[in-house]
Amino acid sequence: MGIVVSLLLIAVGAFMRLALTVEADSFDVHTAGMILIVIGLVGSALSIAYWASWGGFDRMGGMRRRTVVVSQPEPVVVAQPNAVVTTTVQEREIR
Secondary structure (H helix, E strand, C coil): CCHHHHHHHHHHHHHHHHHCCCCCCCCCHHHHHHHHHHHHHHHHHHHHHHHHHHCCCCCCCCEEEEEEEEEEECCCCCCCCCCEEEEEEEEEEEC
16 A cells, blocks of 8 residues: 555545534444555555665666766877776666
């Protein structure tokens, strides 16, 4: 059960608990609303706890990318003796 379902259960339970004025012989709407609120609160607490332990989504969609820039002097060039060649290497870590 995700955080969205938990919030939906809390909202429906609050509506049943606070806004409805229905009286029934065999079914208590207010108690059912309170049960939905409690289930929603427990579900949201568990969802947040598991989200924190899991770490959430990465910005790269589960893959981390690292860019390494290596600077090396170019072989002897007469026109530009101090030229530097920049090489970019991209690595992906797949979990």
